[in-house]
Amino acid sequence: MTLEICFAKDKLNARKIWMLRASNLQLQSDTEIVAVDPTENFIRYYHFLEKEFSRFLIEDSLCSVPSMMDGLKTTQRKVLFAAMEGLKGKKRVDEFAGDVVNKTVYKHGSSHMEGTIIGMAQTFVGSNNVNLLHPTGQFGSRYEGGKDHSTAYYLYVELNDITKFIFRDDDKDLLEFLEEDGKLVQPKWYLPVVPMSLVNGTTGIGSGGGSNIPNHHMNDVINALFKLLRGPAIAEDRNSISLKPGYRGFKGRVEKSTDNERGIKCTIYGCATEISDTVVEINEIPPGKTIVEYRSFLQSLMPDACNRSESSKMKYPTIECFQELHEDENNLRFKISLDKSNMMFARKRGLLEAFNLVRKMSVETLYLLDEIQELRQFDNAEETLTTFFDMRLPYYAARKAKLLERMSNDMIRIDNTILYLEAMDKGEIKQMNRKKLVAKFTEKGYKAIPNDGDSGFDHLINLSCDERDIECLPNLVAEREGLHQRMEEMQKARDIDLWIKDLEELQQKLAEEGVEPQKRKVERTSASSASDKRTRFGP
Template identity: 35%
Template sequence: MADLESSVPSMVDGLKRGQRKVLFCSFKRNFVEEAFVTELIGYASAHSAYSKQSLASIIIGMAQEFVGSNNISLLEPGGLFGTRNLGGKDAGSTKDLYTRLPPVTRLIFPKDDDILLNYLNEDGQSIEPSWHIPIIPMVLVNGSEDVGTGYVPNYNPRDIIANLKRMLNKEPIIPMDPWYKGFQGSLTKTRSKETGVTYTITGVIEEVDCTMLTITELPVRCWSADYEHFLKSMCPHKEKENGKGMDKDKEPPFLEGYRSRCSHADVDFEVILSEQNMNIAKQEGLEKKFKLTTTIGPTMYLFDSHGKIRKYDSPEDVLEEFFTLRLEFYARRKAVMVENIRKEVL
């Protein structure tokens, strides 16, 4: 069960247990002033059994902002928290990183709801709640991915809020498609009886002239360094130092070369090839030939509000269950506030 809590997020707050511990400690310490990540790690480790290394990884992940990571970061990054070059694995040392709670986090997780939460107990000490209660379903905003338990894409917060307003007005909700902040490619919805709803995510490739292409976007979670290795594999190889040339039976290189102008935030490859190979690539399809498409299919296994793992068939299922719970907590918050006002008056 502990392994599942570490890898499966809650439908309610969108957090796995380690992330929830970090957020709880950030709220408890009122971590609004910028400080070293090591300071937050030290405080969180004193309130949990997680190792400092695990907490460092969790904190860095919660603060990342590159394309394919968070749509809304719950911690503010100060320093190199990782880039799309290596999918965040190029983050700097925690002793060189700063973070804090950005104002948006407390807007999403209102302080007035803290008193309503079910706080867990560990060795006689009150620790983090079983879940926080945000004003929008953060599991849809930032998504979640785990090899063993499923995949929840990211969705546009504006689409989520618009549907919540429709539900308040008793209007039908509009189906939502995945959305990744900063992504410049395209996303196409497909449906089949075997796989259900899937999405094809495509990068951006353009023909400059008869021997040159530019690639300015990669599929979501295809990292620039990995893609550069792929391009390199299509280019001519230098002869071996022992003087032996290339294997005569080996297929000749498809590209004549490439240039990378990628930054930590943007993709920019320039690809050079012969006119003949350009025609071959166009016949096959540029996106297919250069592996610029990927397919995702949401498989949403999440803890529900009762702590049981449940499979959600669509983001709208998550939204509807969240809406009912959130509305209940608005009523409970109002009752507490009214009671406090009554006590003050009396």
């Protein structure tokens, strides 16, 4: 029975249940779950499947399916960790891949890591809505769907400025960093201020479940979070939230419908313009189709096309010729010539359908890893957003507590330093060894700071000669007043106020940068004049 559950195609649901039952195995901890005794000559397949094979399936899902918390797969999280911890300025992709492998104990070689880095930096339409790494070089385009990127040796990346506004440094103390081979590596997940699984979309196939989530515009996701944070009744606002897929730089139209049985259905439309009775101009193709693929499609509609099927003739018109007049990959222009009878056929069918400019997506696989690393299915993007909201909000309370603790320690440091400088100026404390200094500080009632060396007074013992000067006193007093004001503001702030502030700063950064895809010239032929008579199809 177990063998059938593990491998039979018609036992997918049973396999999901079987995996969920085994999901309490903490694969990323130090716990070893081993079924095979190397000293034994034989092992029952039941024991192998229940322990060893189930572990493989769960680990496969952990690597292949993104986390709901940060929208990243394990390899992408390793890249982000290495970038945020040690990527200063531009670095060659092949060198950075080596750094990631060493820093995060990645065991599958640098070649796959290079591909992950390139994917996180791509900006063409249909790739990332917000690229976490900033690219320098040819990272691929719509021409071949990113496959036309240069080799890693000629590419450079650096951490994108906007990444720091998505993954805030203030949340670093809340992260649970994993340990591999005795070394601290990437966290279990990051805490972005928006659900990146929706912003950049995600595609991943794991054992027992997968993800196929389209991209959504960052501003749409932020505004939906604002609605939850600022609404008078959160329960009511949840029902009114609606998220529509969107791709950065895409000039076409995206429509979404929800089916209770099949989940989200997305229909993506390109753009076609009727120039005259015999000329059609294509100005946009749906994301997922490359320029090369669409060119091949148009070539298959030519009269001399080989092996054109009867079904193709019934669905698509026959064209006489076409020209490619693209300015760049973001300003497409296919000029198509056809006779009047085929134009009538295209009109009757609809230009968008007739020229294969409609892409339908049935998003039935909305699986993500939740906060405790369990595979979880979501009905739609709205449920993903609200679940992220419920899980993310308590961490703002934890952040506030950590920040207040840090501010309190800074206040103790400043107060102690002021008392120390005044005592030295009056001759009450003189230069002496460490042990006597600690005893003197304790005698005079100085407050120790937790984890500040063995004594709690390293902030005083390690002061430089310049910092021991009494002339530093006015600056310390001013710093204390400013810190006191910030502490009062933090104590009054609500958890949702901290989140709203983060979102407002992120939205402002988006407006400053524009977040527009880079342009790349693509192959073009000589242009022809076009008639002014135009009938527009699509947006």
